[in-house]
Amino acid sequence: RKEVEQDPGPFNVPEGATVAFNCTYSNSASQSFFWYRQDCRKEPKLLMSVYSSGNEDGRFTAQLNRASQYISLLIRDSKLSDSATYLCVVNIGSNDMRFGAGTRLTVKP
Amino acid sequence: DAGITQSPRHKVTETGTPVTLRCHQTENHRYMYWYRQDPGHGLRLIHYSYGVKDTDKGEVSDGYSVSRSKTEDFLLTLESATSSQTSVYFCAISEGGSSSPLHFGNGTRLTVT
Numbered sequence: 001r002k003e004v005e006q007d008p009g010p011f012n013v014p015e016g017a018t019v020a021f022n023c024t025y026s027n028s029a030s031q032s033f034f035w036y037r038q039d040c041r042k043e044p045k046l047l048m049s050v051y052s053s054g055n056e057d058g059r060f061t062a063q064l065n066r067a068s069q070y071i072s073l074l075i076r077d078s079k080l081s082d083s084a085t086y087l088c089v090v091n092i093g094s095n096d097m098r099f100g101a102g103t104r105l106t107v108k109p
Numbered sequence: 110d111a112g113i114t115q116s117p118r119h120k121v122t123e124t125g126t127p128v129t130l131r132c133h134q135t136e137n138h139r140y141m142y143w144y145r146q147d148p149g150h151g152l153r154l155i156h157y158s159y160g161v162k163d164t165d166k167g168e169v170s171d172g173y174s175v176s177r178s179k180t181e182d183f184l185l186t187l188e189s190a191t192s193s194q195t196s197v198y199f200c201a202i203s204e205g206g207s208s209s210p211l212h213f214g215n216g217t218r219l220t221v222t
Contacts, residue, residue, distance in 0.1 A: 097154070
């Protein structure tokens, strides 16, 4: 079983839609969680950290469920520019970050 | 954007030849990492460094070595490149600590023929 698993998608949604991604992790000792965005042939860029109480940054909301060992990312009012691959990242300790393979999102006009 | 520069950006090499990739940072971060990214896999850690001359292995370290003689530079060496090492290589930096995110360089595309 992989340390971090994501639905690879692709998710194809119209502009303005709300879309949600989930990510499950296997290590119950995981300490911190992040969502990254990666555009085609580019480096991953930090989208947001995920806090225990959940957190929001504009149209983006991240949630953590430690009991069920998953994190989620909700994107409201999707824009064309949101089209990218979204990577779930889990720090399992000692600076050991584990990455999901990514969920691909395409927002269409 | 974090000051991280990778070189070269692209490289094609033959099986059996040595290859060195360079990562240079201007952020004075303590931690530096080398990852590889392949289709169907998440980024996988090759090696990381927690200070000058202090390095440790990641989950896919076989066939790779690293060196860090200065805070700002972290080198990844493939002693004898194989076709399975064809990949995109990303360098990353962080301040350290479990809540510190990684910041990535723009990657090196390596093809081993």
